[in-house]
Amino acid sequence: MEALEIGLLLLSGLVLFLFALNYLSDGLKAVSGDKMQRLLRKFTRNVVTGVLTGIVVTTLLDSSSAVIIMTIALVNARALTFRQAVGVVLGANIGTTFSSQLIALDVGQWAGVPMAVGFLIMVAGKREILTQWGQVILGFGMLFLGLFLMEEAVKPLRHLPHVIEWMKGLADPLRGALTGAGVTILLQSSSATVGMAVVLTTQKLLTLPAGIALMMGAELGTCADTLVASLGRTRAAVRTGLFHLSFNLLSILLGLLLILPFTELVLFLSGHAPPGRQLANAHVLFNLLGVLLILPFAAGLANGLERWLPDEEGTVKLAESTGR
Secondary structure, X not given: OOHHHHHHHHHHHHHHHHHHHHHHHHHHHHHHOOHHHHHHHHOOOOHHHHHHHHHHHXXXXXXXXXXXXXXXXXXXXXXXXXXXXXXXXXXXXXXXXXXXXXXXXXXHHHOHHHHHXXXXXXXXXXXXXXXXXXXXXXXXXXXXHHHHHHHHHHHHHHHOHHHHHHHHHOOOHXXXXXXXXXXXXXXXXXXXXXXXXXXXXXOOOOOHHHHHHHHHHHHHHOHHHHHHHHOOOOHXXXXXXXXXXXXXXXXXXXXXXXXXXXXHHXXXXXXXXXXXXXXXXXXXXXXXXXHHHHHHHHHHHHHHHHHHOOOOOOHHHHHHHOOO
């Protein structure tokens, strides 16, 4: 396969994957309606319930950025307090790992089945809710097809020496993380970056440590969306965006320092799983351990952000008067 053909097929798969992510997210939002916002407001009384709520909502919406941006909007509207948002942010980081497990299923060759089923439901469904569920199923199918196209596109790259050498360079933790962050900011999707990393690891173009470094960088790159979403908002909303950045930075720095023992732990827990599944497992383990490690210090970090960026006069009184 010539370089132009590889590039076009890879581009087609990537564009379809990104479109499917947005299409699927829109479908899930339509199905859930305002229920997700009500869920966020109702079940965030403390950090632990906030974490659990963040996991559930992010898994359902398949986008940590969407959930955190929604949380920032609710904090800005004073429907949630900053302290309530802390748990949701932590939970969103765990919930987003569901997509990497889904991607690692390697069912791309069966993508036509959910696409056909979803399309038939959309065409034949007379009720709006059926049309929305059809969109969700069709979105999953397109997601798998996009991954399958990318996987087919990168197969010939295994025989190109200069590509192999460049991929080996990503095993350097800092270089791999910066590349992952840059790609995520460019694509505006950490799921797309992790998805490509899973595909490349499956094809043995990336080693597991290089894939882990890319994954960690993707976690940093996804902070760009939430930081932009907090600009011009209340100070509590800005603190929510900064807490997301602080948490990801701390967990990534620790992860990069301990990347070798972490890789060994992933290999031990994954057993004889294929490389793509190992990276998906690493994604879950990294975010889960990060939340468990930061959870005891979450209140202290929140206190520090409140001292550094206090509420405007009158906001605290309003929060107290509403019982938040």
